[in-house]
Amino acid sequence: MVNIKSLVFSYGANNFRLEIPSLSIQSQEKIAIIGPSGSGKTSLLKLISGILLPQQGHISINKISVNLLPDASRRDFRITNIGFIFQDFELLDYLDALDNILHPYRISTSLKLTNETRDRANALAHELGIQNKLKQLSNTLSQGEQQRTAICRALLPKPKLILADEPTGNLDPSNKTKILEALFRCSDKNNATLIAVTHDHELLNHFDRVINFKDYCLPETDND
Amino acid sequence: MTDSLYLAWRYIRFNRIKTITLITCISLITFLPFALKSLLAASEQQLMSRAFTTPLLVGAKGNSLDLVMNSLYFSKETPDFINMKATDKIANSNLAQPIPLYIRFHAKDYPIVGTSIDYFAFRKLQLASGRHFALLGECVIGADVAYLLQLKIGDSILSSPENLFDLAGTYPLKMTITGILENTNSADDKAIFVDLKTAWVIQGLGHGHQDIKTIKDPTAILNRSQNAVTTSEKIRQYSEINKNNLESFHFHGDPSIYPLTAIIAAPFDSKSATLLRGRFLSKNSNLQIVRPKEVIEELLANIFKIKNFFDAIVLIVAIAMILAVLLVFSLSxxxxxxxxxxxxxxxxxxxxxxxxxxxxxxIIALFSGLLCWLALVILSHFQEEIVYKLFIS
Structure with a gap:
């Protein structure tokens, strides 16, 4: 599913350098990435999704070299194939929860917003327990509700690859497992691969594999 | 595109205060030049249409603009007075029909136009109800006066004193409304028409009082001789003319020197007009004859000079506004x-x-456009009033 070879990425100004000689993730695999703060976990997710581009190396998803795609194609590939759950949710204040969930469909010509999509958005919201919050502006939602909204947005286009940056970071312990299970259930339903960055070591046994990032990176400053 | 419009609409709704401020600014700056253009076009139309239908105007030598504005639009600025002899001069020339005007007094801020019955035919004014004035103290009112003061036939209206502190000045006269004119969208709608003699009564040149021959009260009669009677202030002067006291009204002095503000001269043909103008060219005469069209054209030329200046200012403000809007967008x-x-x-x-x-x-441009259009619609509703207040009264 995801293949990384000889990846080198650095932030020039901060002397941050990430090196991954080789990393392979199988289809439908559930991977947890752990590591100290600033080790480049978030950067890796952004590199896989094509938000960041490596200086050297090769990233492919389903044999498509993401980093070699032209800008427009890379964005198009991302919005249709990758569901990204951002660490700070990246919801738009002026939209309600439902519009945030449907947002990718409104900004991409590759995704068609239909009644079926709306029904699916409602079902997802129900599954994640925010069905009563859909008409609320995102800035009036609690942190946990915002996180669930961000998860719904990432899952709605049925992506084959889900990248989650601290998906349970803002949840109370009882909700953490619940959300993670929902995330697993949704990715299983879509036969999707899940790569999640997490600091919650008690959740690691839910994942198929754990990658410890201290084996890959050469951080000199705090970036995450 | 509909999705973009939807998202933009949500953003605009969320930031409504900022957006409303922006829309208001853009609307105002768009509204200004259009409003100015519209007002000037309306003023030109209003001023010229009346000037075109008034071929010649005779008045006292002096400011011709004051003469025209007072005679055509009943402005408050009164020109120097002429007298009834001028009317006779025009009538005797057999070149034009004279229509005397005495526009000096007001009732509830509306001008009282002292004139002859010929004025209505000359201006093609039709009665919406009632009849023309026939007796002393009767008046015909314009459509706006009737509407705004809620007056009807049989009601009365009191003339206003010229100066509240001048005890020797004009006293109010209660005038009976006999007719209401149809709306003409002209200065006539905002005027009260009376016979010249009624205007002179308002001035005090004519008056009515108790019959001094039959008064027995010795304190009311100071002196009685064969030729004259001197009365005290106890004699009751009438402030209303009705059938009971009409007979007692009389005028003192020579009516041929009674005042007028102007005379409309309606020449019988263009040759008569030229000849008549020639008769008033004398340097020794204290009269002038003007063609209102020429006077108004001169006035409009000045107004349009000011308009050009305004246009330049609006252009500069518009450029500043566009730059400010661009700045707002870039900062946003x-x-x-x-x-x-x-x-x-x-x-x-x-x-x-x-x-x-x-x-x-x-969306912002659309709403600004709509707001500007709405403001222009409202302006057009009050345009006539604004033009009258700005350029005429």
């Missing part, structure tokens, strides 16, 4: 960098971002 884009990054992170293209911003600009 900076403030929205996080939001734009989110949209990019999700996988949106630059074209879609541009489309989103274009949609916002479109």
């Amino acid at each position: 884009l900076r403030l929205r960098q996080k939001e734009i990054n989110t949209i990019f992170h999700l996988g949106c293209s630059r074209g879609t971002i541009a489309q989103l911003i274009a949609a916002e600009i479109f």
